[in-house]
Amino acid sequence: MGGNYCGSTKILGYFIEEAKEHLETLETGLLELSAVVEDQERLNEMFRAAHSIKGGAAMLGYSSIQKIAHRLEDSFKILRENKITTDQKLESLFLKGYDVLQSLIEKLQGTFGLNPEEANKIVEEAEPFFKELQAYLTKILDNEDSSSNEDVFAQVRALLTEMLSLFQKKANTKSRQSLQKLCGQLGQLFPKVKSWQDLTQTASSAIGNPQHSYATLA
Template sequence: MDERQQQIMMYFIEEAKEHLDTLEKGLLDLDATMQDPETLQELFRAAHSVKGGAAMLGFSSIQKTAHRLEDAFKILKENPIEANQKLETLFLKGFDTLRDLLNHLASPEGLSDEESNRIVKESEPAFIDLEKYLHQLIGVPEDEEIDPEFGEKAVEFLREMLQIFKQTATDANRKKLGYLCTKLAELDKELAIEPWQKIVKAASQAIANPDNLYPTLAPVIIKELKMASDLVVLGQTNAIGPSPVLVQLAGPAKGLGENQIAIDLEPKAAAKALLGAFKKKQLVTLVKLLAEAVKSM
């Protein structure tokens, strides 16, 4: 990591620590927090800001963890729920995961892929418990019964897709990926869940576009289809939908203007492109603008 990248990362860590303080303070007195919409909004924005900064720098484990906290805070914002000890404990477990990841990142050793994967994997049961308990508290209705093996089968197909994405982008490989999209769509052929069918179709169209490179497609498609399959299993099909990025990839390719550069959707690759195209002063300005934009979301 060069000096400029190090500066940007340190800026992110400093901001993230401030957001952690906000989250901890609010969660330790969750009852009072839930009675104050302004404080609850601060917690939501803190998680959102960490998620945005982590995404920009390619720290996917931090991004995912902050995103899950953000989603949980969104439920609190939109539904009248009374705080209790169980809810506070579950939230604090999620917070501890985020803090653990950021502490590792700030340490001299840094945050290795192996360590981040371990932390995220160990935290998965706690986040699932938090999501289920929140849905129980707000009385989320269950969808029709789906194949109990839906999630496992979806993961199987996504693993196959990931292996193909690691290979050379040939017409034959794109056809294989398209076939796997068909298999994913058939997982709910009896129920024909429209949101699931829609996002799989968008993925198939994005794959079929030869202008879309594998390094661009892979992180978007694998992540969104995995998230969508999780929502199907949880019975939250109304929350499924292709992101603006996937919609753009599924549409016709557009040319670049004279003063434009192509930015890869993979965060680390995007950061590398920006570091190569901008001068130091421009980068500092860009980081400040992004930080301000994230805070205002």
């Protein structure tokens, strides 16, 4: 019995030692989040740190630590898979989540260990932080998508304006080739939209036909 206790204490000791190293990785990364989001390797490192804490906690039966590490892991996954611009609010929300994880591990290391009832209360109280973090990440992603769409539509308008100015000039082989090139550039803006591909390719073919006047094509 004593041997089993000693063995489990040793395993717990290893887990705490490793978890503290992972916490250090997370804290350093979160304090430099604006730089970290531009560095895929550092994002992977933070994701792995949260994942390792989650796995170790699950193995030892500390569901509270497992849940919080999992919530952080999910949030880091969003950062890994999307281009996100950070701000002070996002950094603050991430640090709040980190503080909860650090608090649980510190209690686990303490003289009285991690009381399940107290741990569950900490997890429950932390839930609004993580909901707010997820909601804020979603809002940032929506804004970035909207901004990206605006950029694409601005490019469409610019290319169409350029085409219109060419249509107003005299038709010749060189200008027809320039117009076809512009059709190709328009096609590249939405490469996966079949109807758009069909439209730009049809327009390019029509422009290449010398029988079609610019007035008709425009």
